[in-house]
Amino acid sequence: MSSSESTNWKEAVNSEIKSILSNHTWELTDLPSGNKLLGSKWIFKRAMKADGTIDKYMARLVVKGYRKKKGLDYFDTYSPIIRITSIRMLIALTAVHDPKIHQMDVKTTLLKGELEEEIYMEQPEGFVVLGKEEKVCRLVKSLYGLKQAPKQWHVKFDQTMLTNGFKINECDKCAYINNVPNHKVIVCMYDDDMLIMSKDIDDINATKRMLSSKFDMKYLGVVDLILGIKILKPPQELALSQSHYIKRVLDKFKYLNFNNVKTPTDLSFTFQKNEGYSDVNWITRSNEVKSTSGYVFTFGGGAVSWKSSKQTCIARSTMEFEFIALDKAGEEVEWLRNFLEDIPF
Incomplete structure (x- = not known):
């Protein structure tokens, strides 16, 4: 490596x-006749902190799974991803009911799943075993780049949580609830990031110990940053911030040096605990045929779900515009209600 950061990359x-x-991800063997041999490559990435500085250097060995054919080399690949709305809702609960949220990270997430197919890969560049140069790697467990790797990891994690007393939220398959009286815990997972929520710190610690006994985990403390969102906790309130991202976008488009404009809050307006709003615009230009619908839902005084998009059909009256917008808002509020029914706070 000739990079000025080569030492960091080599460590990664x-x-x-x-x-x-x-993890015993592969075993060296001869390539059976008629089997396809896949290549591999290294992917390098910098993980950033909320302030834009480098947190750590990451290297991933990736198998060239794009050469595999669906129905022949792999089958089901579906793996759910938690909705950002779920994360906002759970964080908002800390402002209303004051549970504690801790954060953990799963190291080498996609290496945990067990493979059902026979897959062979070349030995990785720079790590060919001396005296066994002609051997190939038969993958026993998942590896980055395989189409089925995310699914296999999720299956593995589901099994672990279910056997340890948790159940899966019916609306979001990446949220897990242990609703035992006096020991209520919520775990939500996004890829390798994990949030653990409970009013009792002993229950959080017990969940951390359970997860650490099953996977290679890193404890990150009380939640501070999730999915690039900074969580601020002034006294008796809570706020989410992406100021570092906003600054990066402004800098990209050369708007960083503009003067700030402050808009004072309307003191006569008070948010209720649970509210939702929907609206639709008028068609304002002659070449427009579809209106734009929008909604926003608040919880505990802060917005947790919002959307603005073109309507998918052409309405014939202003009343129809409004009903279409209301329908989309109704779908979302139904999802929010069902999601919260499983939350034990």
């Missing part, structure tokens, strides 16, 4: 290989 590569080998 060695850490990745160490995790792969300790």
Whole structure:
């Protein structure tokens, strides 16, 4: 490596290989006749902090799974991803009911799933075993780049949570609830990021110990940053911020040096605990045929779900515009209600 950051990248590569080998991801063998041999490559990425500085250097060994054919080399690949609305809602609960939220990170997430198919890969560049140069890697567990890797990881995590007393939220398959009286815990997962919520710190610690006994986990403390969103906790309130992202966008388009404009809050307007609003615009230009619908839902005084989009059909009256907008808002409020029915706070 000739980069000025080569030392950091080499440490990341060695850490990745160490995790792969300790996980027994593959075994060296001869390539059976008629089997396809896949290549591999290294992917490098910098993980950033909320203030835009580098948190850590990451290296991923990726198998070239794009050469595989669906129905022949792999089958089901579906893996759910938690809705950002779910995360906002759970964080908003901390402002209303004051549970604690801690954060953990799963190291080498996609290496945990068990493979059902026979897959062979070349030995990774820079780590060919001396004396076994002709051997290939038969993958025993998932590896980054495989189409089925996210699904296999999610199946593995589901099994772990279900066998330890948790149930899966019916509306969001990445939210897990342990609703035992006096020991209520919520776990939500996005890829390798994990939030653990409970009013009792002992229950959080018990959940952390359980997860650490099953997976290679890193404890990140009380939640501070999730999916690039900074969580601010002034006294008796809570706020979400992406100021670093806004600054990066402004800098990209050369607007960073503009003067700030402050809009004072209307003191006569008070948010209720649970509210939702929907609206639709008029067609304002002659070449427009569809209106724009929008809605926003608040919880505990802050917005948790919002959307603005073109309507998918052509309405014939202003009343029809409004009913179409109301229908979309109704779908969302039904989802929010059903999601909260499983939340034990």
